[in-house]
Amino acid sequence: MKTRNLILNSALDFFNKKGFEHASTYDIAKSIEISQGNLTYHFPTKRDLVNVLAKQMIAEIDTTILEINDDFSLKVFYDNLKFTFTVNLKYSFLYMNYSQIVLNDEDLNDYFIQNSAGRKKLLKKMLIALERNDYIEKNSIIKLNDHVADVINLIAIYWVPEAEIYHRKNTDQEKINHHLSLIFLLFKPYLTQKGEENLKEFFNY
Known part of the structure; x- marks a missing residue:
C-alpha cells in the first residue's frame, strides 16, 4: 500500500x-x-488530512448513486441510505466534531454545501421515480421534496453523536436502522398500498 x-x-x-x-x-x-x-x-497539516478524508467519504457515498429506472423502489432507496449511513459511521469523527471541523473550514463547508445541493436534486429524481412507480401517492412530491431533503440532511449530520450518546449499547446496524426509520416515517402518510407493502420488507411500523 x-x-x-x-x-x-x-x-x-x-x-x-x-x-x-x-x-x-x-x-x-x-x-x-x-x-x-x-x-x-x-499532508503538511492535520487539517489537510481531514479535508482529504472528508472528500474521500463523499466519494465513497457517491459510488452508490444508481441509475434511477423502472425498478426503483422504497427498498432501493432504503439500501442507498443505509450504505450512506454506514459510510458516515466509518468516518464518525467528522460528525462527532462537525462544528469544529466543517463549519470552521470555509473550503470544506462550501464543499459540503455543494454536495448537499446535488443530493437534493437527486432526491427529487428519486421521489419522482417512487411516484411514477406507484410507491407514493400522486402529487405528494411537492409536500415531500424540501421537507424530506432537510430532514435527511439534519439526521445525516447529527445522527452519529446522537447514537453514541443514547444508543451506545446498540450494534452499529441497530443504530443505523433506528435513524433510518425516522426518515421513512415521513413517507408513511404518502404511501400507496404498494408502498406500504414494500416498506414492510425492511421496517415493521
Whole structure:
C-alpha cells in the first residue's frame, strides 16, 4: 500500500478513536513506522488530512448513486441510505466534531454545501421515480421534496453523536436502522398500498 494511503488509513483510525483534537500527526506517523517529516511531506497539516478524508467519504457515498429506472423502489432507496449511513459511521469523527471541523473550514463547508445541493436534486429524481412507480401517492412530491431533503440532511449530520450518546449499547446496524426509520416515517402518510407493502420488507411500523 502506498505511503499516502497508509497515512490516511491510520489518520482515520486515530481520529475516530481519539477525536480530531487529540489525535496527533506524531502518533499517526509512528503507527505506520514513518517519520513525521515523511507524513508532512504528503499532508503538511492535520487539517489537510481531514479535508482529504472528508472528500474521500463523499466519494465513497457517491459510488452508490444508481441509475434511477423502472425498478426503483422504497427498498432501493432504503439500501442507498443505509450504505450512506454506514459510510458516515466509518468516518464518525467528522460528525462527532462537525462544528469544529466543517463549519470552521470555509473550503470544506462550501464543499459540503455543494454536495448537499446535488443530493437534493437527486432526491427529487428519486421521489419522482417512487411516484411514477406507484410507491407514493400522486402529487405528494411537492409536500415531500424540501421537507424530506432537510430532514435527511439534519439526521445525516447529527445522527452519529446522537447514537453514541443514547444508543451506545446498540450494534452499529441497530443504530443505523433506528435513524433510518425516522426518515421513512415521513413517507408513511404518502404511501400507496404498494408502498406500504414494500416498506414492510425492511421496517415493521
